[in-house]
Amino acid sequence: MYSILVCDDEKDIVSALKIYLTADGYQVYEAYNGKEAVEILRKKEVHLVLMDIMMPEMNGISAMVKIREISNVPVILLTAKSEDTDKILGLTVGADDYVTKPFNPVELQARVKSQLRRYMQLGGGAVKEEKDILSIGGIELNDRTKEVTLDGEPVGLTRTEYDILKVLMENPGKVFSPNQIYELVWKDNPYGTENTVAVHIRHLREKVEYNPAEPRYLKVVWGRGYKMEV
Numbered sequence: 459m460y461s462i463l464v465c466d467d468e469k470d471i472v473s474a475l476k477i478y479l480t481a482d483g484y485q486v487y488e489a490y491n492g493k494e495a496v497e498i499l500r501k502k503e504v505h506l507v508l509m510d511i512m513m514p515e516m517n518g519i520s521a522m523v524k525i526r527e528i529s530n531v532p533v534i535l536l537t538a539k540s541e542d543t544d545k546i547l548g549l550t551v552g553a554d555d556y557v558t559k560p561f562n563p564v565e566l567q568a569r570v571k572s573q574l575r576r577y578m579q580l581g582g583g584a585v586k587e588e589k590d591i592l593s594i595g596g597i598e599l600n601d602r603t604k605e606v607t608l609d610g611e612p613v614g615l616t617r618t619e620y621d622i623l624k625v626l627m628e629n630p631g632k633v634f635s636p637n638q639i640y641e642l643v644w645k646d647n648p649y650g651t652e653n654t655v656a657v658h659i660r661h662l663r664e665k666v667e668y669n670p671a672e673p674r675y676l677k678v679v680w681g682r683g684y685k686m687e688v
Contacts, residue, residue, distance in 0.1 A: 461486075462508060463486075463489060463507045465488075465492065465510060465513070471510070472488050479570070504531055508570070522551045532554045532617070533552070533553045534557060554573055557569060568646060594627055596609040599620075619658055622639060622655075633683050634684055638683065659684055
C-alpha cells in the first residue's frame with residue numbers, strides 16, 4: 459500500500475482528498491502546515507506528497523526546500539489560479555507537478571498515479587546494461603546508479619530533471635515538443651503543461667550548462683520544442 463501525505467491548512471480540503479485517496483487504496487497522512495508535513499516525512503514512509511502553497515507557520519515553498527534536503531519523494535503542489543509565480547518557484551525548488559484549485563478529482567487521481575508509477579519505476583525498475591551510460595560532451599548520465607556528472611563532477615538533479623535529461627540524451631538531435639516531453643516523463647496526458655516543462659528545462663540548464671544564458675547542450679527550437687545538441 460502506498461502512503462500519501464496531504465498537507466493543506468483547509469481541513470475540508472484535506473478531508474475531501476483523504477476520501478478520494480483512501481477509495482483508491484492509499485494510506486493517507488494529514489498535515490495542516492509545512493512544518494507538520496516535514497516532521498511526518500522524517501518519521502513515516504511516504505511515497506507522495508500533495509501540498510498547498512499558501513499555509514501558516516511554514517508555507518509550501520519553504521516546506522518544499524526542507525523536503526528536498528531529506529527526500530526525493532514526488533511532490534504535487536495544490537495552488538490557486540492567482541499563484542502563477544509561486545507555481546514556477548515551487549517547480550524550481552523541486553516540486554514535480556501542480557494542480558490548480560478547485561481541482562478535478564479525476565485529474566488529481568490520474569496525476570497521483572502517474573507520479574507514483576514514475577517514482578517506483580525509478581527506484582526498482584530493471585536497467586538495460588547496454589544503455590547504462592549516456593555521454594554527450596561533458597555530460598555523462600549513468601542510468602544504473604542514477605548519477606549525472608558534468609566534466610566528472612557530480613550534478614544534483616531532481617527525479618524529474620533526471621528523466622527529462624535522459625529522454626533528450628537518448629535521442630540526440632531530435633526535437634521534442636513540451637507536450638511530448640510531458641507525456642514521456644510524467645507518463646500522463648498533458649493539461650496545458652508547456653510552462654511546467656519550460657521551468658524544469660530552465661532549472662536543468664542551470665545545473666548542466668556552463669553558461670545557462672547561452673546553452674551548449676539543451677537547445678530551444680523556436681515554435682517546436684527542445685533538443686539535446688550533439
